Each structure stands twice: as structure tokens, then as C-alpha cells.
Amino acid sequence: MLTPLSSDLLAQLDALLPEGTLREVAPRYLEEPRAKWQGVAAAVAAPQSVAEVSTIVAFAAANRIALIPYGGGTGLVGGQVMGEGAPLLLSLERMNRVRAMHASENVVVVEAGCTLQAVQDAATEANRLFPLSIGSKGTAQIGGNLATNAGGINVLRYGNARDLVLGLEAVMPDGTIWNGLTRLRKDNTGYDLRNLLIGSEGTLGVITAAALKLFPRPAQTGTALFAVNSPEAALKLLAHLRDIAGETISAFELLHRQGLDFVAEKLPDFRLPWAEPPEWMVLTELGLARGPTPQDLFEELFEVALEDDLASDGIIAQSESQSAALWGLREAIPIANKAIGGISSHDISLPLSAIPAFIPKAEAALAAHGDYRINCFGHLGDGNLHYNVYPPKGGARDSYKGIAHEVQTIVHDITVEMGGSFSAEHGLGRLKADDLERYGDPAKLASMRAIKAALDPNGIMNPGAVLKTESDSEAVNQQ
CATH class of the missing domain: 3.30.43.10 (Uridine Diphospho-n-acetylenolpyruvylglucosamine Reductase, domain 2)
Incomplete structure (x- = not known):
């Protein structure tokens, strides 16, 4: 108690x-x-x-x-x-210092209260790159990014937050300080407490500082927006781009026309790239060393896409300002989404090859349930979709509160049935604790509960997040 x-x-x-x-x-x-x-x-x-x-x-x-x-x-x-x-x-907002920069090692040591933007800026000052990037980087703190194992637009090339960490300093649930702030890239000394804390959402301890991996800044970057014929065509385009550009693909984002329609509806001053947006689009970025320019590679890709009937149009940024404008479109979509007001938002991931079948299957299931608008977009390169459901035009979000859980269940059931995850990059929090009980593997759940009980026997660390508390379960059983 x-x-x-x-x-x-x-x-x-x-x-x-x-x-x-x-x-x-x-x-x-x-x-x-x-x-x-x-x-x-x-x-x-x-x-x-x-x-x-x-x-x-x-x-x-x-x-x-x-x-x-x-x-x-x-x-x-x-x-x-x-x-x-x-x-x-x-x-941890006052614990916001950059403790050390080791540019020659490609490592920076920061406190958990540093904003993600501050970490990126420190890396830039040292002519390095910290690649984790999300829309809220000016406010989100690195401790929270690690606690939730944040993803973002660059996962395809650089991995999730956990892939960017060498060591942690943390306070365990009894108040003990774990001094694990190593800069080592090889350290096989028992259980990996670092990766246990990353993604635990503050339920197993408090991350107070981290040693983060940095990377060389690409000598040249380029952005392109392609109108593709379908999600399946988008995946084929990704395969072609891998053949052409290798592992220099920083981002590969799938966009749907509904997102641009929302931008036009709620952000009328925003300049859209097409007067009549295509049904599906791909926004992609390359980061290259010296050699062929990104524009050269995108032109080669577009020629292949036309030959294989994968794309019908394309915009290749010729300057940093044009690139920023294309990414501004991607960043405007969540703003417009919020202004519209969603019934249920879903942060899901799927095997890449399952995505073309998932999209029409989920759309059909929702159409049988009610009249909705769907904005499906996200990080196609790593299989992470934001599959968000909205009222029909003129409909009010509040009138759908009673069925939001039904909508969520439809989407998550299909996702899990097709080998996906109902939580890709946002974490579980309190929103998805029930889903973990519904879809989680019993052996994994038992192990998670055992770890929680061992490290936090009093249950003081963020109770109710990730794992439901006993009182949560009792309340559900009494309903």
C-alpha cells in the first residue's frame, strides 16, 4: 500500500x-x-x-x-x-548539463534533463551528429527519450534510442546510485542493466545521465518527395534505393493524402507541394560522404521508379531551404492531426512485407464499424506506422469517446494477428498497460513482473505505467 x-x-x-x-x-x-x-x-x-x-x-x-x-x-x-x-x-529539468564531450571517441556525456535539441546542438558544435530526432525535440528531455526508447525519423539508419547509448548513471528504487556511465563499446560483465532501464519508463529506476554515441556529420544531405502508386510500390522503391544508396538512407517516410488534406483544412497558409496531392507519397533523405550527390542518386532512383511503374511524380530538393520545406510538410501533419482531433491514435509496427496487406485490411474492418477518416503515415523504412482514426468531416471527436476503445481494439487485433506490435516508439505508459495484458506473451509478462518485484518491491516507481498495479487489476475484475 x-x-x-x-x-x-x-x-x-x-x-x-x-x-x-x-x-x-x-x-x-x-x-x-x-x-x-x-x-x-x-x-x-x-x-x-x-x-x-x-x-x-x-x-x-x-x-x-x-x-x-x-x-x-x-x-x-x-x-x-x-x-x-x-x-x-x-x-530532472535542472539536471541539464553537458558533462563532457569526447569528440575523438564520438561520445557525449549529458544529464537527463538536457533537451534533445540541446544534445543535438552540443554535437553540432563538435562537428558531430546525434541522430535521434523527434518533433518535440525542443521540449523532450533525453532522460525521457531513453526511458521510452524513443524512435523518430532516423531509426532506419541509426537505430532506436537504446542503440545510441553506451552507459548510464541511474538511481535505483532504493536510492542506490548505479555508476554505469561507461564510454566502452565492449563490456561483457554480466546482465545488461543499461538496456533494462532503457524503455522501462521510470518503473525500474531514474536515469540521471547518459553517455551517448555520436556520428560523423554527413558531408552532403538531400531530400526528395515521390508520388508513389501504393504502399507496395513504396516498399519496392525502398529496395531500389538501398541498391543505389546502400546504408546512407537516413529516413524513408510514408505519407497519405489524408494528412495533406488535414494540413490544407487546418493550416491554410501552409504551401503544399502539389495542388492535387497524390494518394500516397514517400519522403526520403540521404546523408552521404563525398562523392555522388544525393540529387544524382534520387534522379537515378526516379528513372528506375518510372520504368517499374512505382512512381508518377517527384520533387528533388535542390537546396537546404527546399529540403527544409519538404520536411516542414512532414512536421505539419501531426499539428494538423491534433487540430482535427482523433478518435484513436495508434503507434504500431509491422514486418515490412505485411504493410501492404495490413492497410486495406484495417481500413475495411473500420469501414464495417463506422464512418471514419484514416491518416496512415510514418516511418515506413523501419515498419513503424502512425495509424490514426478521425471522425468524418464535420464530426466532433467528443461524440466518439464511447467507441474509441473499440476502434483501438480493431486496429491492434489486426496488427498483432499480422505479426506486429501495438506499441512501436511511444512506449506503453498507462494508455497501453491493458494492451500488454491482452497481447503480451505470458512468459515475458511473468519475467517483467518478477524484475519489477525484485528491483522495486514497494512499487513506488511510476505505479500503473507499463505494468498494471494490483489495484488496477482488482478494479477491472470488479467491473
Whole structure:
């Protein structure tokens, strides 16, 4: 049983910490981007050092106080908000230093409160690249990116967040500091605690710093937008591009006309690349060393695409500003999506070869259920689709609240049936804890529960996220 953070306990904790560490709860800490939950918290703790984090966690463990680790607040699955009780919200916003830059090793050591943009900027100043990139990079913090194993547009070339980490510093659920901030690329010394914490969403400990991999900056980059005949044609185009450009493909994004229609509807001043958008498009980027230009390779690709009847039109950026304009379109789509107001949003992944069959199958199943608009887009190169369902034009999102779960179940059932995952890059949070129970492998679930019980026996670390708590399960059983 967890203990509410009372005023007496708060006073005791305050006496252990530097002045100003404990704060009142501003509204921004209790909100999340999709407005699906309203959080609660008794106070916010904003430490400036790993020692202070250790003090806070040890106190919470001794008194069985729920802790909610908080990064930039940009998570889309409710992992940063707790809707009941009186937890302590632990924000690492003041732990935002770049501790060390080792450019010759292609490593940077940063604290968890650094925004992703700040990490990218530090890499740029050292003439290096930190490739993790998501739309909320100016607000999202690297600790949250690692806790959720964030993906983004460059996974195809550089991997997920976990692939970009060499070492971690973290505070475990009893307050112990794990000094795992190694810069080694080979270290076979037992269980991999680093990868256990990455993607655990603050349920097994608090990441306080990380040693991150950097990469050489490409000497030249290029962007192109192709009108393709179908998702199947898009995959064939990807195969051709691999033959032409090898592993220099940084991004390969699938876009649907519905996304551009939403942009036109909600962002009328945005300049679209076509007056009459095609049904399907691919936005792709290359990062090359010296040699052939990206434009040369894209022109070769377009010739092959025309010969094989895969594409009907294309726009090859001839400058950085043109490239930025094309990527601006990709970034505008989620903004327009939010303005439209979705019934149910799905962050799914599938085997690449299953995607052409999944899209019409899911569309048919939803058409049989009701009248919806679907915006299917995302990171085709790594199989991650954002398959989002909206009301018909003129329909109100709020009138569909009662069936949102049915819509989600339709999409997730088909995804899992076809060998996919119902959670690709956003994590599980509280939104998908039920789905983990529904679709998760029993052996994996049992192992996850055993790990949680061993590391966090008091259940204080982000309770209700990833794994449902006993009270959650009891509530469901009583319904």
C-alpha cells in the first residue's frame, strides 16, 4: 500500500534537500499532449544532482511514496501523469548539463534533463551528429527519450534510442546510485542493466545521465518527395534505393493524402507541394560522404521508379531551404492531426512485407464499424506506422469517446494477428498497460513482473505505467 505524501512527510523531505528543490505543482506538470488524462501530485521535486535524486528516492522508498519521473512532458501514452493518490513528481529539468564531450571517441556525456535539441546542438558544435530526432525535440528531455526508447525519423539508419547509448548513471528504487556511465563499446560483465532501464519508463529506476554515441556529420544531405502508386510500390522503391544508396538512407517516410488534406483544412497558409496531392507519397533523405550527390542518386532512383511503374511524380530538393520545406510538410501533419482531433491514435509496427496487406485490411474492418477518416503515415523504412482514426468531416471527436476503445481494439487485433506490435516508439505508459495484458506473451509478462518485484518491491516507481498495479487489476475484475 502506497502512502500519500502528506504535509508532514513533505516537511521532512524538504529538510533533507537544498532550498528550492521542492516546489508547488504547476498545471503544466499535470497535463499531457493529447489531454487524455489529468494528473495529480502533492509536490514537485526538482533536484540538481544525482546525490539529491538519491536522497529523494531513498526517502520515497522508506515511506512508500509513489514517484512519477517527469521529463519534458511530451509523452503520448500517459507515462508522466498519475490520476489518483498523492504522489511526488520528480522532475530532472535542472539536471541539464553537458558533462563532457569526447569528440575523438564520438561520445557525449549529458544529464537527463538536457533537451534533445540541446544534445543535438552540443554535437553540432563538435562537428558531430546525434541522430535521434523527434518533433518535440525542443521540449523532450533525453532522460525521457531513453526511458521510452524513443524512435523518430532516423531509426532506419541509426537505430532506436537504446542503440545510441553506451552507459548510464541511474538511481535505483532504493536510492542506490548505479555508476554505469561507461564510454566502452565492449563490456561483457554480466546482465545488461543499461538496456533494462532503457524503455522501462521510470518503473525500474531514474536515469540521471547518459553517455551517448555520436556520428560523423554527413558531408552532403538531400531530400526528395515521390508520388508513389501504393504502399507496395513504396516498399519496392525502398529496395531500389538501398541498391543505389546502400546504408546512407537516413529516413524513408510514408505519407497519405489524408494528412495533406488535414494540413490544407487546418493550416491554410501552409504551401503544399502539389495542388492535387497524390494518394500516397514517400519522403526520403540521404546523408552521404563525398562523392555522388544525393540529387544524382534520387534522379537515378526516379528513372528506375518510372520504368517499374512505382512512381508518377517527384520533387528533388535542390537546396537546404527546399529540403527544409519538404520536411516542414512532414512536421505539419501531426499539428494538423491534433487540430482535427482523433478518435484513436495508434503507434504500431509491422514486418515490412505485411504493410501492404495490413492497410486495406484495417481500413475495411473500420469501414464495417463506422464512418471514419484514416491518416496512415510514418516511418515506413523501419515498419513503424502512425495509424490514426478521425471522425468524418464535420464530426466532433467528443461524440466518439464511447467507441474509441473499440476502434483501438480493431486496429491492434489486426496488427498483432499480422505479426506486429501495438506499441512501436511511444512506449506503453498507462494508455497501453491493458494492451500488454491482452497481447503480451505470458512468459515475458511473468519475467517483467518478477524484475519489477525484485528491483522495486514497494512499487513506488511510476505505479500503473507499463505494468498494471494490483489495484488496477482488482478494479477491472470488479467491473
